[in-house]
Every structure is written in structure tokens, then in C-alpha cells.
Amino acid sequence: MSETPHTENKLVSNLQRDLFEAEYVADQSLSSTLLLMTKLQRPLLVEGDAGVGKTEIAKALSKSFDCPLIRLQCYEGLDVNSAVYEWNYQHQLLSIKIQEARDLPTSEKHIFSEEFLLKRPLLEAISLPRSPVLLIDEIDRADEAFEAFLLEVLSDFQISIPELGTITASSIPHVILTSNGTRELSDALRRRCLYYYVDYPDFDKELRIVRKRLPDINRQLSSQIVECIQSFRKLDLRKKPGIGETLDWAAALIQLNVENLSSDPELIMDTLVCVLKTRDDRNLVTKDVLEQLVMKAG
């Protein structure tokens, strides 16, 4: 790398700015890591609690790189057929019948050509002319066998299809994996990836997010909301509110024309459905608790 320190730093702040324009408020450390990821061409494993914006990273990245986002949602029982490729059997059959009807010879090569290949996310991601962002969401939900297969794809960026041969990547995708930690990932996969841990945002960052996403919100309300949410996270809740919940709540309050959280406690209690998602949590945050929190938020 012959870039001077100056241009390097500029790249980081440029990326940070692009992400911000794509409505994602990124720390400098995250932008720096993302830049490193694109340079080293290694996948990035992002971990953190639910609702801290892991998936959003990939979306924002694809927007700021102006490239397609390919998403593979993992689930238990996800197999190669739905992740990599599948032959279009109906189409093949039809083609055979047509050839027969016209008394033309059918060749196997034709039946197993790219024409009949259905590309699933992984294959699609490596066969695009320009690097896309490949988001492999909730990898911990897929089973171990798939994880092993994925590891192979991510290290060689090639996929072999018995009937067609090996397909090598025309461009290396920017891979982002997310995990919620429901299952222990294998060390091999962890070592293959760069790692980033996303924590809940602090007050300033969350305020910036709210104001970026909901530009019409009034200043006092927004800081009250964020202050409250921050205190909610400190309570002993079963499910801590994520950034999504903050935004939902703020949007709901705007819809109801609330200007100040202390104005109508009953109404605010009702809007908490946006934030507290289990019965225990609802019971824990009583009107008194809420009023106290609002008072503290000023």
C-alpha cells in the first residue's frame, strides 16, 4: 500500500460520511473495520444483542458502495439447494418434451446448462461482475453442516456444480455475517472472519440516529425519548429495547402529536407497546416507574 496516512484517514471518514448518508450512524472504529474488510477481502462477523443494528450495517454498506445487496437468511435446516443453486426441473422437463416433439436429439449438455440453473444467494453473489455485499444473516441458526460448507465457499470463493464444473468468483463479494449467539459458532469460521462487536449505542449516538431517521422530530422530545430508552436498558428487563424500538416509539409519538413525554402519562403508557415486548416487562414498568424516568430525562 502506497497510500499516505492522510489519504487513508480520508478514506475512513469518507466511508463514515457515506454510511451516514445511507442513514446509518457508524462509529469511526466500525468504518475503519469495514474498510479493512474490503481491503483484506475477508468476511466480517458481526455480533451483538438483537436490535443493535447488525443487519443494517450490510444494508447501509451496499447503499454507500452503490452495489447490490444479496441476503441469505439462515434457519435451521437450510440446505445447499436453497442457499447455492437448484436445477429448474420443470423447465428441463418441458425442454425435453419439446425437443422430442420436434424429433430433435436432446443433449445432456443442453439440459444442464446455465439456462436451467436457478441461482440462489451464494452462487449469485460470486457470479456478479461487480462485488456485491453478501449478508449472511443469523448464521448461528443454520446447522453445523451448512456452516462447514459456508466456510469452504468463503475461503475459496468458488462453488462446484457436478454437472457444470467449478464456478470461480468473478468478483469477491463483501461478506457480512451476523450472529446472535444462540449457538456456539465453530472456531474455524470465527478465525476465518474479522470480528466486530456492536454494543447498544450511547446517548449521543442514539440521539443522532433518531434525528437522522426522523428529521421532523422536535429536539426536546427526541432527547427525552433517548434518555428514557437508555434507562430502560439499565432496568432488569427480559428483552432490552433495541434501536428499532426507539425509532418505532419515536414515530408513534410523532403520530400522536406528543411534544413532551411528561404531558400525558396515560397516553405514553399506551405507547410503550412499541418498546416493551414481554408481559413481565410491561408489569415491571408501571406508571410510577415511567414517570420517574421521564422526570429524570427532564
Place this chain on the structure above:
Amino acid sequence: MHLVNHKDTRHEELGNTLVSRILEFVRFVRENDFQIGVREELDALTVAKHCNITDQKRLHWGLRSLLCSNSEEWKRFDNLFKIYWLQPVKRTSHIQGSIPGGKLPFDAATENSVDNQEIKEINSTQQDEQGDDPVGQGGTRSGASQHESQLKTDFRFLTDTQQMQRMEEMVERLARRMRRRLLRRYRNLQRGQRIDLRRTIRNSLSHGGIPLELVFKRRLRRLPKLVLLLDVSRSMSFYSYLFLRFARGIVGAFKDADAFIFHTHLVQVTDALHERNINIVTKRLAVLSAGWAGGTRIGECLQSFNQHYAKRILNSQSIVMIFSDGLDTGTPELFSEQLALIKRRAKKIVWLNPLLGRDGYEPTAQCMQAALPMLDLFASAHNVESLLALEPQLAKL
């Protein structure tokens, strides 16, 4: 070492001193129980180059992404980075010296930098201190033997809270991994599929009689359903907390596993263990078991298990694991009667007794005597090694 060659050809821009400082840092981090291989050493240099080494923040972030691989390491990394890079040189060398085994700079002899001088000095002082102790010499070897001794330490000898914490995390991870390994064994058994002709032909009707979709007969793959009964009486106090962490790992990894604790009563703790935050788990368990006093009554606890839970929880796939020292104040008759009931419902019963790991222990307690003929596996569980040994045994059952 091959590293040196790479370094000379690929990383000359960084300068020798810097290269060795970075490599040394990677090793320092590895000494602190990060999972890092030789490959990461090379990658660290690449990262350093990309991150523009003069920018401390970016180097920090870059190396953090590279070297960490879980949230626990992520949280520890910042401190390690600070200790290594941001302390005055004197302190740094002190810390290097204090790392067990005093890992020594790769190829110190061929290089000619200030750092090496320093390191040589540390090395010589270390050797003075350690005398002829052979363990102190090779970095990796000492690491390995330290690790080994950790595996063999009886849990009751863990006094240091930090050590305890690390052990707890290890035990929990071990439990989580068990599922992966067991699953692999079950998968391998499953080889040799056969085509289900009947259903294949039926499916082919929609394709004009051409069997496009083959349907395979599958042997049902079922992981054993684990039911854990943990004795939390005072005589087990050295072990019960670690076993709870083990149980937490199991409950987290096996979807249908269940865990109970017993002392004078029996309480189901599966839900409490599912809680993510370990502090909350501890709190909830403390609430659940508040006010228990008196001797262990295993028989009665098993009875309450049979009355309230067994019908719903146990099936022919269940493996019941009892963690207890078998020191009981109840009657052995009730106990053996209830154990026999469990035996009838469940597939296997495993008894893990931490006392079995001690020299000269004989299972002479009345309760143990009564249980022995009904057990499918009787093993010790007093250290990590014995827990590890459990997994192949479980697969065999």
C-alpha cells in the same frame, strides 16, 4: 522459523523493530488465552500495513477485529492493547517478564534492535529466577502444560475468583460443544439411505410418471433428551455452581433438555438457566432455592420429580444425569424405589459423583450402594478432563 522469511520479503516496509513489536504483541495476546494461530501473526502485519501503523486508534481497531473472535475477547482486548502499547517501555518489559513461560522472541539472535537487547536481558533475569526449571523455557510447551494442569485440577481447589470465572466459562462452552459432537456421531450412523419407492412413484404422478423427485427413507435422527438433576446441598458446594454452568450450557445447546436442582426440595430451573445474563441467572436461582436447610433428601426429591415431571419430561430417548455425591439423610428404600421408577421410564441413567475422582473413595454410602446396580454409567465429574471424557461415553449409551 519460517516467519522470519516472510517478514523479510513481505513486510520490509514496516521496519524490523516494528515487525517484531507487532508479532510480539500477537503472542502476548495469545498468551492471554485468545485463540490465535500462526496465520494471524502474518495477517496482523498486513493489517498493520493497511491500517497505517502511525495511527494508533486505527491499528487498535484493526488488530481488534483480526484477533478477537468472540464478545468475551472483544471486551478484554482494549485493556491488553493498552498494557502492551501504551505503557512506558519499562512497564512493558515487566509485563512480558511476568507472562508465564516468558515467551521469547522468535529469532532474537539474528536481529539487531534495541528491543532484542532488552528482551535478552529479561530472558537472563528470568532464567536466574527460575533456575533449571525446564518448564520455563519453551513458550508453547509451558502454555500447554499449564492448560493441561487446568484440565486436571479438581474443581474444589479453585480458590481464585478469576480462575473460577474462567473455568465456569470453559465448562459452559464444553457443554455447548457436546451437542455438535454428538450430532456428528449421529449423522455418521445415518449413512446408507434407501429410496422410498412407494412415495417416489406417488410423487412422479405430477410429472407424467417420470420419477423426478426421489424420496429417501430416513432413519430418524434423534439426539438423546437430557435431563439433569443437580444436587446443590452443602456437601456439594464446591461443585454445584460449576455444574450449574455446565447445565446452562447443556440447556442452551440442546433444545429439549431440562434441568432441576435439589437439596431438600426439587425445583425446575430450565427457564432460569435460559436467561442470557449470568448475574440474573444467579439471582433467580438464589430466589428459587431460598430458605432451604437441613440434610439432603434425594429419595424425596426423586419422588417429587416422578410425581410432577417424569410423565411429561421422560421418554424412551431420555438420558437422566444425576450430579450428586450420594450423601443422603433419607431412607435408602424410598430412594431406590424412586430411582427404579425413573429407570423404567428413561433410556439411561448416568450418575456423576465428584468424590469418585478422589483417591481411595469407595461408593459405600447406603444410597450409592442402592443406586449402583441401576446405573448405566457411573463416572466422576471433578475436573474438566472428566467432563470431557463424558461425551464419548454418552454417545455410546
